[in-house]
Amino acid sequence: MIGSIEVRGLSRTFHTTVRRPGFTGALRSLVNPERAVKHAVSDITFDVSQGELLALLGPNGAGKSTTIKMLTGILTPTSGEARVAGVVPYRERERNARNIGAVFGQRTQLWWDLPVRESFAILRDIYEVPRAEHAARLREFDDILELSTFWDTRVRHLSLGQRVRCDLAAALLHDPMVVFLDEPTIGMDVVVKEQVREFLRHQVEERGRTVLLTTHDMTEVERLAERVVLINHGRLVLDGTLDEIRRRFGSTWQVRATLADPHTPVGPLPGIVLVRRDGPQVVFGPDGPAAPTVHTALKLVIERYEVTGVAVDEADLEDVMRAAYVHANAEAV
Numbered sequence: 001m002i003g004s005i006e007v008r009g010l011s012r013t014f015h016t017t018v019r020r021p022g023f024t025g026a027l028r029s030l031v032n033p034e035r036a037v038k039h040a041v042s043d044i045t046f047d048v049s050q051g052e053l054l055a056l057l058g059p060n061g062a063g064k065s066t067t068i069k070m071l072t073g074i075l076t077p078t079s080g081e082a083r084v085a086g087v088v089p090y091r092e093r094e095r096n097a098r099n100i101g102a103v104f105g106q107r108t109q110l111w112w113d114l115p116v117r118e119s120f121a122i123l124r125d126i127y128e129v130p131r132a133e134h135a136a137r138l139r140e141f142d143d144i145l146e147l148s149t150f151w152d153t154r155v156r157h158l159s160l161g162q163r164v165r166c167d168l169a170a171a172l173l174h175d176p177m178v179v180f181l182d183e184p185t186i187g188m189d190v191v192v193k194e195q196v197r198e199f200l201r202h203q204v205e206e207r208g209r210t211v212l213l214t215t216h217d218m219t220e221v222e223r224l225a226e227r228v229v230l231i232n233h234g235r236l237v238l239d240g241t242l243d244e245i246r247r248r249f250g251s252t253w254q255v256r257a258t259l260a261d262p263h264t265p266v267g268p269l270p271g272i273v274l275v276r277r278d279g280p281q282v283v284f285g286p287d288g289p290a291a292p293t294v295h296t297a298l299k300l301v302i303e304r305y306e307v308t309g310v311a312v313d314e315a316d317l318e319d320v321m322r323a324a325y326v327h328a329n330a331e332a333v
């Protein structure tokens with residue numbers, strides 16, 4: 001409960017003015033503005049438990065950032081309710097701010113003209129973190145994020161990867177239980193991405209922080225999340241573990257095995273069909289929606305048959321999520 005996130009029927013609508021094309025259109029819009037309603041988030045419900053990292057996924061414009069803005073208290077919902085570590089974020093913004101940390105990959109909360117060290121000192125004073133605690137926490141962050149190499153550099157002179165590493169540390173300096181990360185590794189090279197992921201894993205597994213992460217990077221999802229929530233056109237279309245989602249939408253795996261005895265009779269296994277056989281070479285595939293994950297299939301094949309070699313071809317998560325998006329779009333029509 002302490003570090004959990006509860007979202008119940010949350011919605012946010014925006015009212016905008018539509019600009020008509022051309023000069024006369026612009027004039028007409030001034031005199032007689034045409035209003036449009038955008039349902040950015042519609043009736044979404046989900047939970048994140050303390051110490052869990054949940055990936056909030058969806059195509060561009062799905063409503064991810066709007067959701068995070070409501071949970072960080074930046075936006076007030078049109079309807080519905082949310083609690084973050086027991087606090088309603090948009091009603092008690094200050095109390096919520098003490099419980100949460102947030103990183104928006106495209107923006108910084110650091111002071112552009114100050115060296116990193118001074119930005120951190122200001123945050124220490126704002127959040128009233130005792131000096132010894134602050135120093136200990138920075139040492140811990142530095143171990144993985146290697147911040148001390150650019151401690152005295154002004155924020156405006158940091159590279160993107162350095163800046164986001166500083167933003168992550170800054171967001172956690174006051175020891176928040178809940179952390180919101182909106183595309184934290186966007187535009188980073190693979191080495192820095194891995195460093196950030198290691199840091200996040202450490203924060204979740206060792207420190208028990210609750211993390212809500214949005215990203216378009218499926219490698220990130222695979223490395224960090226066990227569960228994902230997928231939203232599309234503002235609606236929640238899927239909430240499940242990666243295994244469940246793979247099982248439902250990742251129907252393209254194959255298990256290829258070489259039998260020790262080429263004359264062994266081979267048949268189907270639960271949820272698995274024999275796709276092909278060529279002497280000792282056999283290929284199994286999933287049999288409909290009840291098919292197991294590739295990992296379970298591999299185990300079943302090895303348990304049932306004596307094999308001298310085995311290999312798997314797995315649908316990668318990009319394919320799986322693409323199938324899930326297509327399914328969600330078809331349902332929305």
Ligand SMILES: Nc1ncnc2c1ncn2[C@@H]1O[C@H](COP(=O)(O)OP(=O)(O)OP(=O)(O)O)[C@@H](O)[C@H]1O
Pocket residue numbers: 014015016038039040058059060061062063064065066067
């Ligand atoms: N302040 C606003 N006024 C009007 N419309 C808005 C506003 N903020 C967001 N929207 C609209 O709400 C929808 C959801 O936007 P949001 O930024 O939450 O999507 P997203 O899933 O974070 O997208 P991306 O992956 O591109 O960051 C979009 O259609 C966007 O244009």
